[in-house]
Amino acid sequence: LDMAGFHHIVNRGVARDYVYKCDEDKDKYLEILCKACKTYKVNVHDYCLMDNYYHLLVETTRENLSLFMRQINSNYAIYFNKKYKRTAHLWQGRYKRLKWLDI
Numbered sequence: 001l002d003m004a005g006f007h008h009i010v011n012r013g014v015a016r017d018y019v020y021k022c023d024e025d026k027d028k029y030l031e032i033l034c035k036a037c038k039t040y041k042v043n044v045h046d047y048c049l050m051d052n053y054y055h056l057l058v059e060t061t062r063e064n065l066s067l068f069m070r071q072i073n074s075n076y077a078i079y080f081n082k083k084y085k086r087t088a089h090l091w092q093g094r095y096k097r098l099k100w101l102d103i
Contacts, residue, residue, distance in 0.1 A: 004060050006045075008098040009069065012053030014089050019080065020051055029054070032075045040068040069095050 013019040077090040
């Protein structure tokens with residue numbers, strides 16, 4: 001169930017493998033994230049990109065979190081697999097979400 005509000009989002013690589021191998025990969029992820037924020041009217045209040053996972057604190061004003069996250073995770077996986085000549089899944093699965101009632 002998608003709800004408007006604040007969300008703590010987490011995901012990591014399959015088998016805890018790296019999803020960002022260099023700073024260029026992190027920059028590309030942030031570029032994709034920014035584009036999705038504009039498309040879906042989502043605000044990112046904070047983020048942490050580690051080598052094999054990410055945390056996002058986002059605010060949605062519409063019930064579109066699933067579409068927002070699908071665009072980010074899919075587009076980044078396409079970039080990563082093409083760059084590193086891979087065909088496997090990148091993410092361990094669907095992102096994990098914790099709904100924040102108030103901040």
